[in-house]
Amino acid sequence: MNDIFFLNRDIKRLLTPDHIYLLKNKLNDLIASDYAKRIHPDLMKKINQLVNRQDMEFTPLTSEVGKTYSLFVSEDGHDSICLILKVGYDDTSNSDNLKFFGSATAFKDNFLNCFGYVAKLIQKNLDEAYFYPDLIKKFELKFLNPLNEPLSDLNLYGNSLEYPLCVAIFSALINEKIDISIACSGNVDENLKITFIDGAEEKIEAAIEEYPEIKKIVLPADCKKLQLEKKYPQINIEYVSDLEEGIKVFFPNFKELLNTKDFFGKISFKDEVVELESGEKAVKISLNFNYSSDLQPEILKYIDTPLKNILNKYDKMSNRYFLLDNFKPTWFVPAMMKYFINKSNLVAVHYINTGKYIVVYEKYSNYSLGSSIEIKK
Numbered sequence: 001m002n003d004i005f006f007l008n009r010d011i012k013r014l015l016t017p018d019h020i021y022l023l024k025n026k027l028n029d030l031i032a033s034d035y036a037k038r039i040h041p042d043l044m045k046k047i048n049q050l051v052n053r054q055d056m057e058f059t060p061l062t063s064e065v066g067k068t069y070s071l072f073v074s075e076d077g078h079d080s081i082c083l084i085l086k087v088g089y090d091d092t093s094n095s096d097n098l099k100f101f102g103s104a105t106a107f108k109d110n111f112l113n114c115f116g117y118v119a120k121l122i123q124k125n126l127d128e129a130y131f132y133p134d135l136i137k138k139f140e141l142k143f144l145n146p147l148n149e150p151l152s153d154l155n156l157y158g159n160s161l162e163y164p165l166c167v168a169i170f171s172a173l174i175n176e177k178i179d180i181s182i183a184c185s186g187n188v189d190e191n192l193k194i195t196f197i198d199g200a201e202e203k204i205e206a207a208i209e210e211y212p213e214i215k216k217i218v219l220p221a222d223c224k225k226l227q228l229e230k231k232y233p234q235i236n237i238e239y240v241s242d243l244e245e246g247i248k249v250f251f252p253n254f255k256e257l258l259n260t261k262d263f264f265g266k267i268s269f270k271d272e273v274v275e276l277e278s279g280e281k282a283v284k285i286s287l288n289f290n291y292s293s294d295l296q297p298e299i300l301k302y303i304d305t306p307l308k309n310i311l312n313k314y315d316k317m318s319n320r321y322f323l324l325d326n327f328k329p330t331w332f333v334p335a336m337m338k339y340f341i342n343k344s345n346l347v348a349v350h351y352i353n354t355g356k357y358i359v360v361y362e363k364y365s366n367y368s369l370g371s372s373i374e375i376k377k
Helices: 003-014 017-031 034-038 041-051 102-125 133-138 159-174 200-210 221-226 243-250 254-260 297-313
Strands: 067-073 080-089 139-144 182-184 216-220 236-240 269-275 281-287 321-325 346-351 356-362
Touching: 003 034, 003 041, 003 080, 003 200, 017 034, 017 041, 067 159, 067 182, 067 200, 080 159, 080 200, 102 133, 102 139, 102 159, 102 243, 102 254, 133 139, 139 159, 159 182, 159 243, 182 243, 200 216, 200 221, 216 221, 216 243, 221 236, 236 243, 243 254, 269 297, 281 297
Parallel strands: 182 216, 216 236, 281 321, 321 346
Antiparallel strands: 067 080, 080 139, 269 281, 346 356
């Protein structure tokens, strides 16, 4: 295992009187390497005094979308390391496969499970919207060392990664940064409960020794019996029982974010009554979803209920004219017309290249097929 994962713990041992001579033998190589960027600031002061130099500076991690910590304990339960996990989302990817880099390849099953948990939690908390989980194919996972470099040579395992993995997936979906001062660890089950982890003490020690950015560690409520806050008073330890609680630690306005923000995979409609240039009223329906050029059949099941609800909302309107924003015109034969045939007087789709709405269906309206409609400014 690379020494970088024990960097500050090793330096701390070397700075004892009995080991100063060992430190001096290694110090020149250390301070000339990139490792010096991750030496704990308190240890840096001591080293600077020893070597009479002040040019080494600690480089703190910054909060990013999809980036958080993962805590691991070795098989013998003694050695623990803290890594960075990074979940990314590539909206342009046309691949049918998730991307797992280096040491992350062992966590394919964990990732699939965690994505399912996050999708379940999101759908449970969405009002008048649906989540489209098939976009999982556009995600990627990698583990990074403390220098933010990809890992490819560590054999990692453990279900306690599931809680931080869920946090990172949620962050990538909503495109919001994760507070880099918070770390977490915990198993997640199918009921979205966060359950007990082994090696909590070793994990906390690794986290606070190697990552001074961490000010809070979130653990399963089952770990309360360990009374860890008494053993580690220098750090804030918080306990959670389920995934919703766990996500709210990182994103306190969790439900508000879900229902006020458009994000990857969220399918929702906005409807409003507008006045046309002719003076007639029409209902403008805007779809928020970013899709490929062709209608993916599986999307239909997610838009079916909300679209029907909107049509029913205007059931008593005398002229049922519908203007559709952000719908691909090619969707309407035959996939979408089932929603509108004999249930509306007119359907017009917005064409970006003309900036106008083009009539694709009409029945008892003042417009003909192919004619253009504009909203009164």
